[in-house]
Amino acid sequence: MPVYKQIEGNHRAIIGEFEFDLAPQDVWRALTDPEEIANWFSLRARVEGKVNGEIQFDWKPLFDFEWIDRITIWEPDKRLAFAPRPETVAKEGLDYLCEFVITTGKGKTKLTMVHSGFSTDAKWDDEFDSYFGGWNYELFSLSHYLTHHFGKQRRLIWTALNYAEHGITNPYKHLADSTGLFAEKSLRSFKVGDTFRFPLNESEIIQGKVVQLEPDGHDQFAGVIESLNQGLFRIGAGQRFFFAWLALYDMDEQRAVRIEKLFHERFAAALAQPA
The missing domain is CATH 3.30.530.20 (START domain)
Known part of the structure; x- marks a missing residue:
């Protein structure tokens, strides 16, 4: 490996x-x-x-x-x-x-x-x-x-929060067990190699293959975004903070701005849902 x-x-x-x-x-x-x-x-x-x-x-x-x-x-x-x-x-x-x-x-x-x-x-x-x-x-x-x-600039679209500042004990677990983040299934139910669908709205759907899922027990998900020019999608957590990001390459600026807004709204809504 x-x-x-x-x-x-x-x-x-x-x-x-x-x-x-x-x-x-x-x-x-x-x-x-x-x-x-x-x-x-x-x-x-x-x-x-x-x-x-x-x-x-x-x-x-x-x-x-x-x-x-x-x-x-x-x-x-x-x-x-x-x-x-x-x-x-x-x-x-x-x-x-x-x-x-x-x-x-x-x-x-x-x-x-x-x-x-x-x-x-x-x-x-x-x-x-x-x-x-x-x-x-x-x-x-x-x-x-x-x-x-190689040689292409990465555009990172991200959201993050500090546990102490936001009063959420374990946002990764909150999202991993939720059925509302990904289409049709929860994050924790995926296996490496599965296809994932992450709808931002009806027309903008992030879709690809799962490449990492809680490796060695870590709170971490990663996927290759086939619908966005082989970009990367990561959700993870450390001892003090939670984060999620999209790593995009060769992305049209207007579309990237639209995706960034939808991405922030999607995670804010998911974290606001009761556990």
Whole structure:
């Protein structure tokens, strides 16, 4: 499987493996060019392209989270690695290495990601599971982007809420058990490979295939939107926030604006329904 867990001794890692019909320098650009990163990962990025430079991923205002690490390996078109800054290790006690390796063979470019250094101690379970859930989707997003949309700008249509600010304990469960969000069935009744239909109104229906459904117990749904040029649809939840988004490529501006309005209205109405 493309993303999996590995345990060796007292440490565990997250590993992702993918192949592409692209040149190594194109895969490298997707990992290190801030404009390219924004097409599959965070909303913004900052990369100081050198050893000991900083790499920063920023998701605000989608949700209040940014990730800043120190680059430990910088070998263009071959290897990138980053690890927490010393002040982060001192404050949070989390010390890992996230490494991307690009190789070639048999006419393909292979990308391997290894995010290692997580202790097997139970107190780190939530942290490890959070990273695994995130990479499970984000590496799929990277693979999908490089396979179908490389070089095209992503338009992200999103809605999000903080539990504490909105007084909703578990909006993902609220929506997953509801029969009013998707046409004809609840989110939780889907299986990977199923066709989903998400009506925004009578004429605008988001339709595609389910590619992830609560992987490893995580509150997460993801689908490829066949009706919107192979875009992506994601619904998920973290420890403090809930979010849903559409990642669209080559979208007519007027239609995108209309979809954005309908998308916000659809989720607001669904969350307002009694559990």
